Amino acid sequence: MADIIDGKAFAEGLRARVATVAADFEAQAGRKAGLAVVLVGEDPASQVYVRSKGKQTVACGMASFEYRLPVETPEAELLALVEKLNCDPAVDGILVQLPLPSHINEQKVIATINPDKDVDGFHVVNVGRLATGLPGFVPCTPLGCLMLLKDKLGSLSGFEAVVVGRSNIVGKPMAQMLIAESCTVTVAHSRTKDLPAVVRRADIVVVAVGRAEMVKGDWLKPGATVIDVGMNRIPAAEDGKTKLVGDVDFASASEVAGAITPVPGGVGPMTIAVLLRNTIVSAHRAAGLELDESVL
Numbered sequence: 001m002a003d004i005i006d007g008k009a010f011a012e013g014l015r016a017r018v019a020t021v022a023a024d025f026e027a028q029a030g031r032k033a034g035l036a037v038v039l040v041g042e043d044p045a046s047q048v049y050v051r052s053k054g055k056q057t058v059a060c061g062m063a064s065f066e067y068r069l070p071v072e073t074p075e076a077e078l079l080a081l082v083e084k085l086n087c088d089p090a091v092d093g094i095l096v097q098l099p100l101p102s103h104i105n106e107q108k109v110i111a112t113i114n115p116d117k118d119v120d121g122f123h124v125v126n127v128g129r130l131a132t133g134l135p136g137f138v139p140c141t142p143l144g145c146l147m148l149l150k151d152k153l154g155s156l157s158g159f160e161a162v163v164v165g166r167s168n169i170v171g172k173p174m175a176q177m178l179i180a181e182s183c184t185v186t187v188a189h190s191r192t193k194d195l196p197a198v199v200r201r202a203d204i205v206v207v208a209v210g211r212a213e214m215v216k217g218d219w220l221k222p223g224a225t226v227i228d229v230g231m232n233r234i235p236a237a238e239d240g241k242t243k244l245v246g247d248v249d250f251a252s253a254s255e256v257a258g259a260i261t262p263v264p265g266g267v268g269p270m271t272i273a274v275l276l277r278n279t280i281v282s283a284h285r286a287a288g289l290e291l292d293e294s295v296l
């Protein structure tokens, strides 16, 4: 049986380290680090995530600014709010919760965020910084995956890594980060021929495709480390209930893998913990204070 990579416990530890650094920051800067989160509409899952972000921000000793806008908010009004937050010195990080309602152009909103407050790492300037090895902000979910991988494996240098999925939010930045760690990286996707054979080459497999339990145990190299980014709700055995599963078939994969993240409790909790990490890093940069990022 594979080792279970406990993302919930790792995220708890990361939040405790952020809290220590945030207290230090407040003592040095004379103000709290601040995170602004903007939610447009009433998507139930987004409401849960935004509430958690606010609570965890405050629990880490940082200031939380929450903006909840009605679903019919015009795009121009959202852009004006982002511009106001760009100029607010109490705000070190800005996050606009995705997905946005269909009448709002997500790319336009992300492009309006000051790249130096873009703690989601979605702005093209931060995408370019990641691709060229410059300091910036890196998307929270893949950075969380990388932290779990390094905690489990130490140096990743020379490992064969396969990323299944090529989204801007997970797959592409994950691949860039693994290249920077000197892995040999393959990005596979829905058009990849013989996907099981490609996955079977990998020492490290990161799956972010949004298809419930797609990757099976017999697709894996024995001993591989498997990071499951998927979050899919499927009907449970009991009547009318649903359960959360990943993109990896946990039952068969955990018999072959060396280590694997569960769903829930694997990658998911890392997303918000890394957001808090990015926010405290941003606050130091804004205040011109030095921070040894390795303590996070």
Ligand SMILES: Nc1nc2c(c(=O)[nH]1)N[C@@H](CN(C=O)c1ccc(C(=O)N[C@@H](CCC(=O)O)C(=O)O)cc1)CN2
Pocket: 049, 095, 096, 097, 098, 099, 120, 140, 141, 231, 244, 263, 264, 265, 266, 267, 268, 269, 270, 271, 272
């Ligand atoms: N602007 C952003 N929007 C979205 C992001 C993001 O990083 N930035 N990511 C996701 C949602 N998300 C945070 O926003 C998020 C997703 C999942 C979890 C999490 O803790 N998942 C748990 C299970 C939760 C459940 O039971 O439903 C787990 O996997 O254990 C936290 C945050 C999309 N939008």
Ligand SMILES: [Mg+2]
Pocket: 007, 228, 229, 261, 262, 263, 264, 265, 266, 267, 268, 269
């Ligand atoms: Mg998970």
